[in-house]
Amino acid sequence: MTGAGLTEVTVDDLVDLARGAAVLGTGGGGDPYVGRLLAEAALREHGPVRLVAPDDLPTDACVVPVAMMGAPTVMVEKTPSTELVGHAVTALAEHLGITPTHVACIEAGGVNSTFPLVAAAQLGLPLVDGDGMGRAFPELQMVLATLDGIACTPMSISDEKGNTGVLRTVDNRWAESLARSMTVTMGCSAIISNYVMTGAQAKSALVHGTLSLCVAIGRAVSAARSAHTDPVAAVVGAIGGAVLHTGKVVDVIRRTTTGFARGEAVVAGADGDLVLHFQNEHLMAMRDGAPVVTTPDLIIVLDQDTGEPVTTEALRFGHRVCVLAAPADERWHSPEAIELVGPRYFGYDTDPVRVMT
Amino acid sequence: MTGAGLTEVTVDDLVDLARGAAVLGTGGGGDPYVGRLLAEAALREHGPVRLVAPDDLPTDACVVPVAMMGAPTVMVEKTPSTELVGHAVTALAEHLGITPTHVACIEAGGVNSTFPLVAAAQLGLPLVDGDGMGRAFPELQMVLATLDGIACTPMSISDEKGNTGVLRTVDNRWAESLARSMTVTMGCSAIISNYVMTGAQAKSALVHGTLSLCVAIGRAVSAARSAHTDPVAAVVGAIGGAVLHTGKVVDVIRRTTTGFARGEAVVAGADGDLVLHFQNEHLMAMRDGAPVVTTPDLIIVLDQDTGEPVTTEALRFGHRVCVLAAPADERWHSPEAIELVGPRYFGYDTDPVRVMT
Numbered sequence: 206m207t208g209a210g211l212t213e214v215t216v217d218d219l220v221d222l223a224r225g226a227a228v229l230g231t232g233g234g235g236d237p238y239v240g241r242l243l244a245e246a247a248l249r250e251h252g253p254v255r256l257v258a259p260d261d262l263p264t265d266a267c268v269v270p271v272a273m274m275g276a277p278t279v280m281v282e283k284t285p286s287t288e289l290v291g292h293a294v295t296a297l298a299e300h301l302g303i304t305p306t307h308v309a310c311i312e313a314g315g316v317n318s319t320f321p322l323v324a325a326a327q328l329g330l331p332l333v334d335g336d337g338m339g340r341a342f343p344e345l346q347m348v349l350a351t352l353d354g355i356a357c358t359p360m361s362i363s364d365e366k367g368n369t370g371v372l373r374t375v376d377n378r379w380a381e382s383l384a385r386s387m388t389v390t391m392g393c394s395a396i397i398s399n400y401v402m403t404g405a406q407a408k409s410a411l412v413h414g415t416l417s418l419c420v421a422i423g424r425a426v427s428a429a430r431s432a433h434t435d436p437v438a439a440v441v442g443a444i445g446g447a448v449l450h451t452g453k454v455v456d457v458i459r460r461t462t463t464g465f466a467r468g469e470a471v472v473a474g475a476d477g478d479l480v481l482h483f484q485n486e487h488l489m490a491m492r493d494g495a496p497v498v499t500t501p502d503l504i505i506v507l508d509q510d511t512g513e514p515v516t517t518e519a520l521r522f523g524h525r526v527c528v529l530a531a532p533a534d535e536r537w538h539s540p541e542a543i544e545l546v547g548p549r550y551f552g553y554d555t556d557p558v559r560v561m562t
Numbered sequence: 563m564t565g566a567g568l569t570e571v572t573v574d575d576l577v578d579l580a581r582g583a584a585v586l587g588t589g590g591g592g593d594p595y596v597g598r599l600l601a602e603a604a605l606r607e608h609g610p611v612r613l614v615a616p617d618d619l620p621t622d623a624c625v626v627p628v629a630m631m632g633a634p635t636v637m638v639e640k641t642p643s644t645e646l647v648g649h650a651v652t653a654l655a656e657h658l659g660i661t662p663t664h665v666a667c668i669e670a671g672g673v674n675s676t677f678p679l680v681a682a683a684q685l686g687l688p689l690v691d692g693d694g695m696g697r698a699f700p701e702l703q704m705v706l707a708t709l710d711g712i713a714c715t716p717m718s719i720s721d722e723k724g725n726t727g728v729l730r731t732v733d734n735r736w737a738e739s740l741a742r743s744m745t746v747t748m749g750c751s752a753i754i755s756n757y758v759m760t761g762a763q764a765k766s767a768l769v770h771g772t773l774s775l776c777v778a779i780g781r782a783v784s785a786a787r788s789a790h791t792d793p794v795a796a797v798v799g800a801i802g803g804a805v806l807h808t809g810k811v812v813d814v815i816r817r818t819t820t821g822f823a824r825g826e827a828v829v830a831g832a833d834g835d836l837v838l839h840f841q842n843e844h845l846m847a848m849r850d851g852a853p854v855v856t857t858p859d860l861i862i863v864l865d866q867d868t869g870e871p872v873t874t875e876a877l878r879f880g881h882r883v884c885v886l887a888a889p890a891d892e893r894w895h896s897p898e899a900i901e902l903v904g905p906r907y908f909g910y911d912t913d914p915v916r917v918m919t
Binding site for chain 1: 657723724725726727728729730731732736739740742743744746747748
């Protein structure tokens, strides 16, 4: 589950990168089209962004992640200006009196893997080829860094109006609570920078090679389409896992509450209905009332014909889709990790169910 | 409406000060008993706090106000430790790289006039004999400083758990919105420090002599009780205004929503019912469906026998009370001020009605 190690990201990589990131985003992490547009503007202005593998980070590197927080449903309508993206990083750096040496991604997702490219391009810094989860999750504390004891705060949070906050919290869960309520007040989307790490910490706490993998997934889909082979099979080939279900979306219930896009979708297929439960990301797939795959493993919805990932906010009646499941980074299956991101945390009364591969 | 200029506040002044502050708090600004206890602990440990009249502030003084934010209903049950009070001031000072020379009060109120005493005592700083309103109001932007164009932020916000934030907002209304949502998440009460001012700004933007006036009000009540004269008349003598109504509380509807204690109370008397509308503070008194007095003038509820001020969270069925009204600082009656704190801002469809004296 790793891509060939890229050394830079150019404008030409962005379609594939954003597509692959949205695959790993498991329905969340933002719209890949919005993400690509943002990164395209920044890369056209500032040139390609150099990628650095976590293993190649200097031990004392100052790695500063950046992300969008909020409901992806809102991000689609309230795209931030490119100038504002670097501001979250510099606001935090100024507060801390530090000089960032590298930018990093908190999660994989259509916006949250391309957004850090914007910051890196603007600030003239390299981007770490990795991310904090190997997928997307809905809450701030849900990164492998939390399991490593790395603090989410000091963190910065900014909006497109020019409001900025710097938080210091007693734990990463409180960072989530306070930043979430601010995000809601800011209009359900905000730009954040948090989990500042040394190079040594980043090497341990990040999933390695995420951006290279995103590009590899995107390219596999492009190649399959050119070769008139199955793009869905190409995605499975790139990330592992299995096709859970093929069918038509016949029902979507969506509520934007407490800063999240929550809901359920029913996919009717030849072998019955598959019900997807999501909170920004797909967290549980059920068949006949029983969970088939749950968080932390990845549940991914792809367009049946094109292999394009479908985010939870883009799910609509009549869409013909394939639902895949793929294994999460193995560290997400420890007992501590299951407490952090397992189905019970999200209110689903079940033990985790792993994808069978 | 000014008290004799005190030069210091000692432990012996606290009962009178907290009582007088709760009178000016117009039902809000916190419980005077809680406020007194907090200040008593700090003054017993650190000694008296020196008061400085706004006119005596050096032009380049660095005046840092401190206050509690949230629902007074919650403050009563969630009293902060005295150690935490100074922290809000130092958190903000460290962020700004400034050295506070004076502490100040944002509003007059049972807690918000005694709380800054705690910070001043702990930090060994003098306290300005004034406040930002001459009364209490429910939202952060509702200070005379806003009318002077002084920014609420940078501001700090802290809770008793150890979470801290520093905000920079585009205007004072956004400071209110973001700090309010954080306060709700922090458990409906928080410690804030904001409206950092120079001595010259403080001289213009503060109401002068508030703390001396609080002590004078409190002493007038004590003296009336000792002399077996009417303590309610003593309060009117100290602050001006008039008795609107005397009667028994026969109904209280109270909702703690969006971080405020909102509600209505009905006081039945010989000349009919007076209905009090409050949002932390009393904002409108109505008789026969018509407003008798509204914000920005002060509506004050006192115990009929003892003259003790009754906060909105302490209103209860059967309580025999007098309702007074007193004139607000004249600056609150300008058209810009009425936009900021007039009845329409709070959703009452009426022009302001001033107390007749």
